[in-house]
Amino acid sequence: MNKVSIEIKWGVIFTIIALLWMVFEKAMGWHDVYIAKHAIYTNFFGIIAVLIFVLALRDKKANFYNGIMTWRQGFVAGLIVTIVITVLSPLSQFVTSTYITPDYFNNVIAYSVETKVMNQEQAEAYFNLKSYIIQATFGALVMGVVTSAAVAWFLKTKKE
Template sequence: MKNLKIEIKWAIIFSLATLAWMLVEKSLGWHDEKIADHASLTNIFAVVAITIYVFALLDKKRNYFKGVMNYKQGFTSGAILSVFVAILSPLTQYIINKFITPDYFNNVIDYSVSAGELNREAAEAYFNIQSYMIQAAVGALLMGLVTTAILAFFLKSKS
């Protein structure tokens, strides 16, 4: 478990950053009066997510691999980080939707129906806690692996 300490630490940091980001989104009105902008503006979090992955892999390189990390080691570390982020994401989604923005689902369902994007049944099927927990876990794993595949290339030690 000691060799996974860095990945666990950064998965927790990632989850806390996600919660903080949701507080920002909520305070900016992206979950209620400005919900029409939410789908595009929430993607700004990608910058935060990538930055966290960069720091996580640099931490692993410096403090575990003593400054010398090859692509496979970097990718493996990032993949493990992605798994831990995916494991934590349902809990993170629960906290977001229970405490930070409990009206989000009602708001986004009403908006998507009134904007003609979905009928009520489809909106309710898509915008709910179970759906978001699954989307968060799968998204964290897939996006984490893609991000890791790219970052490990740039952060590997030069031979």
């Protein structure tokens, strides 16, 4: 357990910050009044996500590998963080949809139909808890792998 405690810590931190981001989005009105802006502004969380991975792998490098970390070691650490985030993803999505922003699905369905992006049936099939849990889980996995690879590359110890 001690070998992966840093990764577990950062996976939990990531999930908590993601939940706080949802509170922020809701407070900004991106889930209701300004829902038209949601698809653009929600992407800014990507910057925060990458920053968290940088902090996680820097923590692992400094406090487990004594400042010397290969790309492979960093990538594996990032993958473990990703697995923690992926496992917590369904719970995080449930909390978001049930407690933080329970009207989001109704609002985004109405907006999608009103703007003729989707018909009612398509919107209801796409914007629901089950669909979002699946999207969040696979999204966390894919983005985590890519982010882990990139961040590990930049944080690996350079040969002198």
